[in-house]
Amino acid sequence: MTNVATETRSVVVEREMPYPPEKLWRALTQPHLLEGWLMKNDFSPAVEHRFKFSGDWGAVDCRVLEVEPNRRLAYTWGAMGLESVVTWTLTPTPGGARLRMEHVGFRPDQEQAYRGATAGWQRMVGALEDLLARID
Amino acid sequence: MSNGLQDELFRSLGDPTRRAIFERLCREGEQTVGALTADAGVSQPAVSKHLGVLKRAGLVSERRQGRQTHYSAQRSALAPLLDWTRRMTEFWEGRFDDLEDLLKRMDQ
Numbered sequence: 039m040t041n042v043a044t045e046t047r048s049v050v051v052e053r054e055m056p057y058p059p060e061k062l063w064r065a066l067t068q069p070h071l072l073e074g075w076l077m078k079n080d081f082s083p084a085v086e087h088r089f090k091f092s093g094d095w096g097a098v099d100c101r102v103l104e105v106e107p108n109r110r111l112a113y114t115w116g117a118m119g120l121e122s123v124v125t126w127t128l129t130p131t132p133g134g135a136r137l138r139m140e141h142v143g144f145r146p147d148q149e150q151a152y153r154g155a156t157a158g159w160q161r162m163v164g165a166l167e168d169l170l171a172r173i174d
Numbered sequence: 175m176s177n178g179l180q181d182e183l184f185r186s187l188g189d190p191t192r193r194a195i196f197e198r199l200c201r202e203g204e205q206t207v208g209a210l211t212a213d214a215g216v217s218q219p220a221v222s223k224h225l226g227v228l229k230r231a232g233l234v235s236e237r238r239q240g241r242q243t244h245y246s247a248q249r250s251a252l253a254p255l256l257d258w259t260r261r262m263t264e265f266w267e268g269r270f271d272d273l274e275d276l277l278k279r280m281d282q
Binding site for chain 1: 258259262263266267269270272273274275276277279280
């Protein structure tokens with residue numbers, strides 16, 4: 039539990055899909071398809087576009103960071119006071135494509151870019167975990 | 175992935191004064207409002223209000239003794255917050271399953 043403040047916390051999910059990248063890209067970027075597996079949204083594949091994912095538990099505030107059709111898509115993911123970044127990468131394979139999702143939060147070098155909630159959050163989690171580790 | 179209490183938890187700790195109060199309770203154990211006010215840099219009513227928010231989030235519990243109320247930190251309430259990686263992994267694994275189902279339907 040120590041030194042979390044300087045660590046990157048990330049979640050990576052990766053799967054081989056028997057579909058071409060173009061088809062996966064549609065599922066990742068067309069609002070009606072996105073809604074079918076993720077959440078209701080007003081997504082548009084344009085850098086700096088701000089959008090929301092709405093679930094029954096609340097909304098996620100997002101901003102598009104990168105759009106590289108059929109290859110790479112990244113957006114911020116702001117939920118519950120934490121702003122993190124979700125990046126999708128598509129790599130063609132002989133049988134279709136490998137789809138990789140990386141969701142990264144708490145990266146100290148993002149503090150400049152994502153001030154406010156994120157920076158406070160990173161310091162807070164780091165400080166609390168350090169504290170809890172010390173008194174355990 | 176989330177619920178009301180968890181939102182409350184994130185919101186409560188988003189405020190630096192509240193965070194400082196909570197950290198102090200973790201570090202030094204049970205305290206009265208008066209003792210907390212002495213170091214908080216804000217008024218006693220403000221400290222009481224912060225304690226109320228922390229209490230609603232389950233981060234702080236209170237114990238009355240005579241005319242004094244003693245506050246202590248409930249560290250176990252932090253568990254969902256420290257468990258971000260596990261929760262998000264579960265969330266995205268589930269979404270990938272739904273995505274695969276959708277892709278199958280797109281074929282038809």
